[in-house]
Amino acid sequence: MPQPVPTPSPVVSAPPAAAPTAAELLDFVRRTAADRDLVDSLPLDPEGRTWVRLDGPGGSEAWLIGWPPGTGTGWHDHAESLGAFATARGALTENALAVRLPASGWKTLELADGLDRSRRLSEGDGRAFGRHHVHEVLNESQDTHAVSVHAYYPPLPLIRRFSRAGAVLRLEQVERPEDWQ
Template sequence: MYVNEGTPVTAVGTRPDHLAIAGRFAAAPETWPVAPRYNPVDRWYHRLHVAHDHEVWLLTWLPGQGTEWHDHGGSAGAFHVFSGTLTEDTVALADGHAPRVSSRELGEGAGRRFGSHHVHRMTNRSPRPAVSVHVYGPALTTMTKYRVGAAGLEVLEVERAGAQW
């Protein structure tokens, strides 16, 4: 199952299909330069590949591990669940209304594209470890962390590549 957000990005001369790239990396774990590892304190991650227009990351998630609400600093992307199950929460903002949070569970083999203004959080709410492949284009330079409140999104922190990760 793949979930799309926004316009498909497979036409020649446009940005690469991030979901297809994530799927290709997930289909070939024997090519990964490292085996997935697990950190009992926080999720583990390793950059698998970098190109001029995207980068690919491998992430592991023990039960209960997750991210805060965040964006990808203007990068679009996709993720593919290699093993286990992850839950993605997204937030929709409408003028004059409280933010609306929706959740979707994505199991092994599932994936999803997202646009450059996507705000979400991901969590392993299952009893099993999970592994996922993420693609961002262009490569991540910042990630903004948020708090979701009655009035909308409040910026908590902007993390910079090479400094916080």
């Protein structure tokens, strides 16, 4: 007599995690920036930025970044990713454009008046931003390192780098993850 074949149990998988919102990313970077042991573990280089990849919430990409005095990112965006960052030590300045730029199809844009925004983020301060947010982040101190925490969702598909001369913004380079990881 044949033996009965056991019926396999149905596989129940957990529902996919919801994509983190900009507010959730901001909460994460603020909490992480307050972790003194983590912040103090970042090796600092007197000449160039240093960074360590972190596990962000909901599959986001996160970074702990050290900024020597007088360094910055240059103008850039994070393509289709939304993001947040918080200053953990020192102070950073963010210069941003209050306009969403086209995702593609241009090399040079003339910017209208009144689009520039600037904010200083001291220790504990943070901000969130949406897709195609064009900005530059600077450590304007001449003698103090800054440290910050950044998170992006979805993980960065690319970064577009721009040059700026007055009202003219020019696309200079497109970087992919293999360029910075």
